[in-house]
Amino acid sequence: NAGVMQNPRHLVRRRGQEARLRCSPMKGHSHVYWYRQLPEEGLKFMVYLQKENIIDESGMPKERFSAEFPKEGPSILRIQQVVRGDSAAYFCASSMRNTEAFFGQGTRLTVV
Amino acid sequence: AQTVTQSQPEMSVQEAETVTLSCTYDTSESDYYLFWYKQPPSRQMILVIRQEAYKQQNATENRFSVNFQKAAKSFSLKISDSQLGDAAMYFCALHSGAGSYQLTFGKGTKLSVIP
Numbered sequence: 001n002a003g004v005m006q007n008p009r010h011l012v013r014r015r016g017q018e019a020r021l022r023c024s025p026m027k028g029h030s031h032v033y034w035y036r037q038l039p040e041e042g043l044k045f046m047v048y049l050q051k052e053n054i055i056d057e058s059g060m061p062k063e064r065f066s067a068e069f070p071k072e073g074p075s076i077l078r079i080q081q082v083v084r085g086d087s088a089a090y091f092c093a094s095s096m097r098n099t100e101a102f103f104g105q106g107t108r109l110t111v112v
Numbered sequence: 113a114q115t116v117t118q119s120q121p122e123m124s125v126q127e128a129e130t131v132t133l134s135c136t137y138d139t140s141e142s143d144y145y146l147f148w149y150k151q152p153p154s155r156q157m158i159l160v161i162r163q164e165a166y167k168q169q170n171a172t173e174n175r176f177s178v179n180f181q182k183a184a185k186s187f188s189l190k191i192s193d194s195q196l197g198d199a200a201m202y203f204c205a206l207h208s209g210a211g212s213y214q215l216t217f218g219k220g221t222k223l224s225v226i227p
Binding site for chain 2: 031033035040041042043044045048056089091093095099100101103105106108
């Protein structure tokens with residue numbers, strides 16, 4: 001039973017480009033959470049999704065960031081027109097309803 | 113809003129000794145869960161121990177135990193017989209409210225283990 005899979009592990013983008021981060025939840029998990037970890041900081045909640053629905057996006061920046069979790073395929077966190085301040089580790093976690101969430105290994109985004 | 117505070121940015125411990133990492137939190141919910149996560153250099157978030165707020169007994173997992181003081185909103189982690197592999201960032205986290213497993217994290221404590 002594979003764990004939460006995130007890819008890529010490392011992503012380098014130039015300022016102004018788009019970044020797409022992928023998260024495949026654990027088998028049987030229909031809830032996905034995205035977190036961002038800035039250097040020397042803890043993880044900060046961004047968005048909570050269920051299949052085809054955004055449940056809570058209170059932690060998402062208002063512009064340039066979007067997330068989806070389609071009926072088929074992985075969850076995607078998309079950052080348009082990246083800036084240096086977007087450089088961070090982005091973590092995905094998945095769970096079944098009201099159960100413990102399991103984390104992926106994260107994607108480290110570097111904007112140059 | 114809920115908050116989690118870890119007041120020790122860095123700690124060190126001699127191998128085989130015991131160390132305690134501090135965490136305080138704030139929430140208006142009566143039903144909540146507290147966690148300690150370990151993050152080694154590989155970046156993987158590893159669940160170390162969890163505590164349900166309604167349980168008075170402190171959780172224990174092998175060499176890891178917690179001191180849960182509900183009235184004081186304190187949740188410290190004790191690591192006994194420290195090993196070199198325990199060196200990592202440790203994050204305290206809080207989950208409260210039904211319907212999702214959204215976590216609020218502290219800023220972390222970097223633990224070094226001295227051989």
